[in-house]
Amino acid sequence: MPEKKHPSIFSPLMMILIIVTAVFGAIIGMQLITTLGISANTSIIGAIFVMIIARIPLKQFISFKSVHKQNLVQTSISAATFGAASSLMLPIGIPFVMGLPDLVLPLLIGVSLAMIVDALLLYKFFDSKIFPAKETWPPGIATAEAIKAGDEGGKRAKVLGAGIIIGILGSIAKIPMSAFGVAFIGNIWALSMFGIGLLVSGYSTALFGIDIEALYIPHGFMIGAGIVALIQVLFLILRKNKLTDKVDKEPAFTRSEKDISQGFGYGSLAYLGISLLLALITGIYTEMSVGMLIGFLLFAMLAAFVHELIVGISAMHAGWFPAFAVALITLVIGILIGFPKEALAILVGYSASTGVAFADMGYDMKTGYILRGNGKDPAFEKEGRKQQLYAALFAFVITVTVVFLSYQSYFDNGLVAPVNYVYAATIESGVSTDIAKHLIIWAIPGALIQFIGGPKRQMGVLLSTGLLLVNPIAGWAVLAGIAIRLIINKWNNNQDHPLMIIMAAGFIAGDAIYSFFSSVFKLGKS
16 A cells, blocks of 8 residues: 655664665775775665565564665665765865875865755755656666565566666676666667767777877867756746646646756855855965955856756766766866866865765655656655655765765775876876867867757767767667667557566666676675
8 A cells, every 4th residue: 555654764763774774885985986986876785675674574674665765775875875985085085196185174074065965956956847857867767666676576576677687697798788778768869879979989099090088079078068058957947837737737847946946046055155165174265366266166166066967967868977077177177267286176076076966866866756656646755855855964974974984094095086096187287278279179069969959858968978988888788779779669659668668777777786796796805
């Protein structure tokens, strides 16, 4: 029977489970980002853990058969893993490798606040016309289908199970099954551009004798596409929402234009405040004139917001996002502006910390949205989202504590995210005027493609995402999946078959499970 009242995180056993899973998720996140340079999706692992707990024949544990309780626990472990890895450990490693240890703790304070703002903004924007709940958010669908299969069993469970097995076997064979699975779920236009971008980035040197990375072509594309995407978002906010349900005449989204405007307003103030706090507690304001300081504050605020939107859009459509690469773009622009070295270290760390928690929260909200009936009961849906936010924020508090207590031991052993050395080398070497010229030239086609595709297809942003992620095998996987999907749709009256979506969710889940356990195994060996 459906639950009439959404479970709360504020029960003793739920709080204990969230603490345990959040600590575990934070430790795993820190280990993976500093040793392998990646962060794993632990949502499904958290869901499986709670399913096992629910099988313990005690009254307190049996209550965790509730899919909504499982959703809360998987939200907390996922938030802790991504938060510890990408929002905290990665940014604070940048000043460390640059020989600026005095900036590490102040930056940890700033990025911790930015991570929380990230989650709050996603909560404010989720199921609005810029980030609709009905959009793909692929890992969210995969986790939801896994939880539903465990709850309902039957044909759904068999199809999902088959998909998980295929996903694991494909991952063992080095096939990026997440990319393959996403092709059956997301927007075909956006994913086609994503796949093309992956292929171009992988084969440009071999086929055309051009190193697109050296010419900063992907970065220029993303700058142009990102600017147009931001303008499109602003137009969406200003344009009156005319999308209504034809039957009930109810709004198509649970978040109104007012919610979006408030999110942008409060978010801008929050990011500006964090930028100011970072400038003050790190002392970088002493390295800059008043005009340069004002420019730094405004640019840091804008960079954080744009980074968040680009990462969120990519995550929503493709399930992949170029967070590290977009932060590098921010850094390159910062160097061109002329900010001093210390300010650049803070700037790129701050920028890199935003977006990841936003995207991960979107995945978890999508999972909850599906489990709660795809918005059929608005009151229940809103209460569920609120509880998910509480679970994530509680996990963040635990994550910040774990990182604070342990980051020094990691640094003492030379353990930092590998990408930190890329950021540090870029800051030390500087950027030439030729690079600025390349960025401007290649921003033009990126902007044009994004404009032609429009805000719903996000073709420019997804093409740029593919160009920034050097993974040609994933490109083949995406395009092969799209081709198979089109063939199946032709047999099914040009519609996506429900079992195809469940199978695709299995591919993504299998890839996540294999990625997690293989990463943990590598950590164990090391």
